[in-house]
Amino acid sequence: MLKKVNTFWFSIVLAFVFYGIIQLLISTAMLNPFYTNTLIFICINIILAVSLHLVIGITGQFSIGHAGFLALGAYISAIMTMKLGMPFSVALIAGGIVAALAGLVVGVPSLRLRGDYLAIATLGFAEIIRIIFLNIDYVGGAAGMQVTHATTWTTSFLCLILTIVVIANFTNSRHGRACISIRENEIAADAMGINTTYYKVAAFVIGSFFAGIAGGLYAHNFYIIQPVNFGFLKSFDILIFVVLGGLGSLSGAVVSAILLTIVSTFLQGLPETRMIIYSLVLVMVMLYRPQGLMGTREITDYFGKWGRVKGGNQYGG
Amino acid sequence: MLKVEEIDVYYGSIKALKGVSLNVNEGEIVTLIGANGAGKSTLLKTLSGLLKPKKGKIEYHNKSIAGKQAQTIVKAGISHVPEGRRVFANMTVEENLELGAYLRKDTKRIRVDFEKVFELFPRLFERKKQLSGTLSGGEQQMLAMGRALMAKPKLLLLDEPSMGLAPLLVKTIFNIIEEINRDGTTILLVEQNAHMALSIATRAYVIETGSVITSGTAEKLQASEEIRQAYLGGM
Numbered sequence: 001m002l003k004k005v006n007t008f009w010f011s012i013v014l015a016f017v018f019y020g021i022i023q024l025l026i027s028t029a030m031l032n033p034f035y036t037n038t039l040i041f042i043c044i045n046i047i048l049a050v051s052l053h054l055v056i057g058i059t060g061q062f063s064i065g066h067a068g069f070l071a072l073g074a075y076i077s078a079i080m081t082m083k084l085g086m087p088f089s090v091a092l093i094a095g096g097i098v099a100a101l102a103g104l105v106v107g108v109p110s111l112r113l114r115g116d117y118l119a120i121a122t123l124g125f126a127e128i129i130r131i132i133f134l135n136i137d138y139v140g141g142a143a144g145m146q147v148t149h150a151t152t153w154t155t156s157f158l159c160l161i162l163t164i165v166v167i168a169n170f171t172n173s174r175h176g177r178a179c180i181s182i183r184e185n186e187i188a189a190d191a192m193g194i195n196t197t198y199y200k201v202a203a204f205v206i207g208s209f210f211a212g213i214a215g216g217l218y219a220h221n222f223y224i225i226q227p228v229n230f231g232f233l234k235s236f237d238i239l240i241f242v243v244l245g246g247l248g249s250l251s252g253a254v255v256s257a258i259l260l261t262i263v264s265t266f267l268q269g270l271p272e273t274r275m276i277i278y279s280l281v282l283v284m285v286m287l288y289r290p291q292g293l294m295g296t297r298e299i300t301d302y303f304g305k306w307g308r309v310k311g312g313n314q315y316g317g
Numbered sequence: 318m319l320k321v322e323e324i325d326v327y328y329g330s331i332k333a334l335k336g337v338s339l340n341v342n343e344g345e346i347v348t349l350i351g352a353n354g355a356g357k358s359t360l361l362k363t364l365s366g367l368l369k370p371k372k373g374k375i376e377y378h379n380k381s382i383a384g385k386q387a388q389t390i391v392k393a394g395i396s397h398v399p400e401g402r403r404v405f406a407n408m409t410v411e412e413n414l415e416l417g418a419y420l421r422k423d424t425k426r427i428r429v430d431f432e433k434v435f436e437l438f439p440r441l442f443e444r445k446k447q448l449s450g451t452l453s454g455g456e457q458q459m460l461a462m463g464r465a466l467m468a469k470p471k472l473l474l475l476d477e478p479s480m481g482l483a484p485l486l487v488k489t490i491f492n493i494i495e496e497i498n499r500d501g502t503t504i505l506l507v508e509q510n511a512h513m514a515l516s517i518a519t520r521a522y523v524i525e526t527g528s529v530i531t532s533g534t535a536e537k538l539q540a541s542e543e544i545r546q547a548y549l550g551g552m
Contacts, residue, residue: 181416184405190367191399193391193420193468247405296407
């Protein structure tokens, strides 16, 4: 148990050492803005991937409307900073909370659906959100909304660490175990006395909250947000991170988000063939590793130290 | 202990149970026998709260549990081992058992029950770190039963424990069911293997197309010409 706690702090310290090195490189201008921006974008994508991982990988609810929550977070936080003059941190949290509330409103009725039906319902929800923003002149309609640049390496890294710590700990807890049991077999989970509806909604709300946070970071990184950025293709991008990384593996989601963001960033030099190469990468991975890059394993499994992140402590206590 | 009166259960507009009544007394092994699609599993699912009856009463220790949520019913002391085992395949044997005790907070007693389950199913102890999806069918059945016992039920609902198992293993499983019963757990057993079921049961109900057609002590049904013809292979 003590060892477990130590490894946890060790990872946190390691993360902050990494953060410090990058921050040093940025402040001494050794890392040009293009790379800094890519790093921020990687952080945002990891947050999205990990938050969807909780819904699909852990709880087994096939939601493909994650871009809807991203859009909500982006627009709400942009309204907070641009229209209401609130500080960025408040805007980020507000974006997350509104996205979480939307997750609750969508989750309660639609999580009674299973499989394909849930997928369609969540997809529909994301489209509704997009079209609502498209038709509100207050946020600029189709032309989009100007947003100041406020996202820095520091804010995005802090949000990333927060996301991973919260979701990894949730997964490791008694609640996480209940969510995994729903993924494994919902009827059996029900028969064990687990309140399956409650946990499905809880996972969905937590996932939506972090997607909303990612939305805030996203909006304040690109100077402009437009409804077209949050179409269903965006949802699929996030879904691909999770599936490619391996359903049920948090580190898989992280690794694939990093990998795919790098691939698509560097392919921007070849605009004609970019999507072809990107798609080929996906096809190859799925052919040779149908279980995803990591399967259901975690990076820590390979070190044999932290044990299985998806495990939880003994006797459920 | 358990009293079911005239319940009707529907799947959409299809009536699966028509006015079923039965009762289970403390300490008994009661079995429900009947053909495929007769409504046996539906009845168990209704008792454990996975389905809601449209009409009728279900009383457990004189308190109505009809239409209550599954977790309330598990807390009250009824555990359901669903048909087809349904273990959590990507979890270890140990983790499966832990989930069985999900609603309990008494950590010390849970530890004692772990030992008890491992005593009852030594195979599970040997394989406690193994992913349960890699167990054999018989071992998965043992795990599903052990998992249900971790909730410390007073009434255990068993749905087709012999399904897809080799005859020798069926015998082992049924011996264990008797042992669980001797330890003070009342059992309601659904079986297609009527012969085995009647050999350990105190009483039995025969269900056909959603209704109870006959009931009585196990000996009486075993001796009945009609039952022999229909369910015991007409010997």
